[in-house]
Amino acid sequence: MEAKKSIYIIDINDITSKNDSLNYTIDKEFFSSFENDEVLDANCDVKILIEKSNNSTKFDLTIEGTLSVQCDRCLEEVIFPIDFYTVIYVKSTSEIEENTWNDNGEDEILWVNPNNATIDFKQYIYDSLMLSLPMQRTHGNENIGEQECNSDILKLITFVEEKEEEEE
Numbered sequence: 001m002e003a004k005k006s007i008y009i010i011d012i013n014d015i016t017s018k019n020d021s022l023n024y025t026i027d028k029e030f031f032s033s034f035e036n037d038e039v040l041d042a043n044c045d046v047k048i049l050i051e052k053s054n055n056s057t058k059f060d061l062t063i064e065g066t067l068s069v070q071c072d073r074c075l076e077e078v079i080f081p082i083d084f085y086t087v088i089y090v091k092s093t094s095e096i097e098e099n100t101w102n103d104n105g106e107d108e109i110l111w112v113n114p115n116n117a118t119i120d121f122k123q124y125i126y127d128s129l130m131l132s133l134p135m136q137r138t139h140g141n142e143n144i145g146e147q148e149c150n151s152d153i154l155k156l157i158t159f160v161e162e163k164e165e166e167e168e
């Protein structure tokens with residue numbers, strides 16, 4: 001086990017100033033560390049603005065950039081823009097043992113025990129990015145502009161499918 005503390009795990013007790021910020025760059029390696037080979041390439045900037053008040057710590061999180069995955073149709077790489085924004089409030093209470101997520105409809109609230117007042121942004125960023133990918137991962141998706149399927153491969157797929165039908 002590596003003793004070095006992850007840069008993504010933030011201890012609320014360590015935040016001493018009222019306003020602070022965090023920046024991360026998400027690349028392919030980030031996804032490899034989750035053993036995710038679905039994401040072929042990644043280039044995202046994460047900006048987190050921190051605002052500490054008496055009863056909570058507010059994290060203003062923005063993720064912008066691109067993720068590349070395999071096109072469901074032509075199997076070539078397709079690049080999706082990522083534009084994710086959320087606000088997380090971390091509040092502490094000794095009434096709970098384990099960190100608990102709560103959703104009030106608009107903002108997300110993470111309740112933490114004062115003795116273990118940490119938030120792991122690695123898992124959070126990973127989940128947010130995976131959820132940002134559309135269900136239909138194909139070229140021609142309305143969110144991605146001018147990218148188109150590889151027409152040679154499409155022709156080939158259609159040819160093989162027709163051939164299979166003939167043989168049936």
Ligand SMILES: [Zn+2]
Pocket residue numbers: 071072073074075076078138139148149150
């Ligand atoms: Zn395609």
